[in-house]
Amino acid sequence: MMVLAIAARELRALFLSPLAWAVLAVMLLIHAYLFLSQIEQYLAVQSQLVLIEGAPGVTEVVVSPLFGSAAVVLLLVVPLLTMRLISEERRSHTLSLLLSAPVSMAEIVIGKYLGIVAFLLILLALLGLMPLSLLVGGVLDFGLLAAGLLGLGLMLAAFAAVGLFMSTLTIYPAVAAVSSFGVLLLLWIVDWAGNVAGEGGSGGALAYFSMMNHFQALLRGVFDTADIAYFVLFTVTFLVLSILRLEADRLP
Amino acid sequence: MPTGAAGLKENIIEISQVSKQFGRIAAVNHASLNIHKGEIFSLIGHNGAGKSTLFKMMLGLLQPDKGIIRIQGKAVNGKQFRQVRRQIGYLPENVVFYDHLSGIETLRFLGALKGADLNSCGALLDQVGLLEAARRPVRGYSKGMRQRLGFAQALLGEPEMLLLDEPTTGLDPAGIREFYQFLQQLKQRGVTIVLSSHNLAQIQEQVDRIALMKLGDILTVGSVQDLREQLDLALQFQVFLHTSSAGEPLRHALMNLSGCKPRFDGKMVSISCDRKQKMALLATLVNTGGVRDIHIQEPSLEDLFLGYVDETAPAQNQTARS
Numbered sequence: 001m002m003v004l005a006i007a008a009r010e011l012r013a014l015f016l017s018p019l020a021w022a023v024l025a026v027m028l029l030i031h032a033y034l035f036l037s038q039i040e041q042y043l044a045v046q047s048q049l050v051l052i053e054g055a056p057g058v059t060e061v062v063v064s065p066l067f068g069s070a071a072v073v074l075l076l077v078v079p080l081l082t083m084r085l086i087s088e089e090r091r092s093h094t095l096s097l098l099l100s101a102p103v104s105m106a107e108i109v110i111g112k113y114l115g116i117v118a119f120l121l122i123l124l125a126l127l128g129l130m131p132l133s134l135l136v137g138g139v140l141d142f143g144l145l146a147a148g149l150l151g152l153g154l155m156l157a158a159f160a161a162v163g164l165f166m167s168t169l170t171i172y173p174a175v176a177a178v179s180s181f182g183v184l185l186l187l188w189i190v191d192w193a194g195n196v197a198g199e200g201g202s203g204g205a206l207a208y209f210s211m212m213n214h215f216q217a218l219l220r221g222v223f224d225t226a227d228i229a230y231f232v233l234f235t236v237t238f239l240v241l242s243i244l245r246l247e248a249d250r251l252p
Numbered sequence: 253m254p255t256g257a258a259g260l261k262e263n264i265i266e267i268s269q270v271s272k273q274f275g276r277i278a279a280v281n282h283a284s285l286n287i288h289k290g291e292i293f294s295l296i297g298h299n300g301a302g303k304s305t306l307f308k309m310m311l312g313l314l315q316p317d318k319g320i321i322r323i324q325g326k327a328v329n330g331k332q333f334r335q336v337r338r339q340i341g342y343l344p345e346n347v348v349f350y351d352h353l354s355g356i357e358t359l360r361f362l363g364a365l366k367g368a369d370l371n372s373c374g375a376l377l378d379q380v381g382l383l384e385a386a387r388r389p390v391r392g393y394s395k396g397m398r399q400r401l402g403f404a405q406a407l408l409g410e411p412e413m414l415l416l417d418e419p420t421t422g423l424d425p426a427g428i429r430e431f432y433q434f435l436q437q438l439k440q441r442g443v444t445i446v447l448s449s450h451n452l453a454q455i456q457e458q459v460d461r462i463a464l465m466k467l468g469d470i471l472t473v474g475s476v477q478d479l480r481e482q483l484d485l486a487l488q489f490q491v492f493l494h495t496s497s498a499g500e501p502l503r504h505a506l507m508n509l510s511g512c513k514p515r516f517d518g519k520m521v522s523i524s525c526d527r528k529q530k531m532a533l534l535a536t537l538v539n540t541g542g543v544r545d546i547h548i549q550e551p552s553l554e555d556l557f558l559g560y561v562d563e564t565a566p567a568q569n570q571t572a573r574s
Binding site for chain 2: 002
């Protein structure tokens with residue numbers, strides 16, 4: 001009940017800010033453009049694809065690249081949405097209102113997290129509607145579509161957890177946004193160093209930490225519990241760090 | 253006021269040897285205090301005396317470095333404290349709300365966090381005189397309105413205890429009077445109220461007991477009358493004479509009375525008199541004659557506070573803060 005109240009207020013505050021509406025509008029505009037470009041490419045090669053046995057369908061050619069692009073754009077956008085979660089409350093002294101209420105720090109953090117995740121799920125649902133429009137003239141691979149949506153959803157959940165944690169570290173939303181972006185970008189490209197180091201040893205470990213690798217497996221329709229566990233553990237770790245950070249504030 | 257089996261007042265808040273240090277500054281220094289169920293208790297002290305720190309420690313928002321605080325027998329920050337916390341209403345100093353929420357939305361949000369009956373929010377706003385502004389965003393509220401909203405949120409869930417840190421800040425005189433009338437009603441319902449205020453004239457008639465604090469130390473605890481007797485400050489007499497000429501025999505009579513300092517001003521005489529000489533002075537005034545009226549004024553809470561603060565000078569703390 002308390003968690004839901006905090007989440008509902010957070011979601012409402014987001015929709016009352018022009019930033020959230022701008023993010024929704026820009027994201028849909030960019031992805032509508034990418035979606036139409038992918039369809040155009042697909043239409044250009046469709047006549048040749050029908051001649052190849054086991055050729056990729058519309059889901060592989062249009063939907064998976066669309067979700068892949070969405071993940072990169074959201075890596076830039078999510079920090080803008082999460083930057084105010086705690087830092088703004090600290091800045092405007094409304095955080096003490098929450099801290100003095102009879103709710104646990106875990107409830108505060110999870111409530112705020114669920115609020116931002118609810119917004120991101122709305123965004124994900126809107127992005128998911130675009131591929132569904134292909135049902136009008138084609139056949140979709142629903143398994144691949146579901147795996148892509150799951151991957152994007154898990155990725156957004158992980159982005160939000162990092163953004164929330166960074167927001168607990170500073171009273172400046174801009175600093176929270178920049179540092180979240182830095183951490184996410186690093187975790188996105190960490191396997192580049194892994195490629196240089198080679199497959200074994202540190203290279204393999206770095207590749208494991210790369211978000212991109214786990215996400216791309218899901219985009220290909222490979223449902224591996226190790227990838228799911230990676231995102232879940234990643235998210236939980238940053239949520240726990242956020243709770244510990246705020247606990248340290250409450251009881252110095 | 254509720255009493256225990258042995259006729260003693262029941263302690264609802266027990267503060268035992270509590271200390272809190274911020275860096276080199278002792279915000280609270282070995283504070284011990286018992287607050288009785290159903291009383292109005294006030295913490296008094298200058299800025300930085302440790303009142304707000306003590307409030308925060310009572311709520312578990314700050315951890316004491318030493319000592320223990322128990323509320324309804326449960327240790328603050330203990331496992332069972334959360335249930336007790338729901339029975340405490342808290343109004344922080346300089347309360348801040350979410351600007352985009354209206355008054356009623358603010359109460360509903362905070363009520364949900366407290367597990368309170370959300371249907372009571374409208375009635376609470378009515379009680380604090382904000383019903384007409386209930387649907388306006390808080391960003392348009394004046395300081396006084398925000399303070400009233402803060403008081404309303406402290407009352408969410410019909411708390412058994414109220415901790416009010418500077419509750420009358422920003423209220424106009426009528427608002428202050430209404431506030432204290434409401435506190436008395438709450439007291440009649442058995443609510444325990446702990447408040448801090450700088451306005452000593454306002455609270456001296458409203459509170460059952462007070463604790464005087466200075467630089468983290470609790471100097472003394474008791475009712476205003478207890479404090480008067482402890483400190484033994486002089487009483488102030490105002491004597492009104494029938495004629496100015498009646499002043500001369502009175503001057504002679506008072507010269508023989510120790511502990512009295514008269515000041516003559518036409519037909520009025522102001523006399524500062526030791527408490528133990530009160531009856532002797534009254535007898536002198538009656539015997540001398542020419543007296544039309546006498547007003548006797550006890551030392552105010554402000555006099556007592558200043559008397560204590562001047563009398564006690566904890567040099568160690570002052571050094572630490574300087």
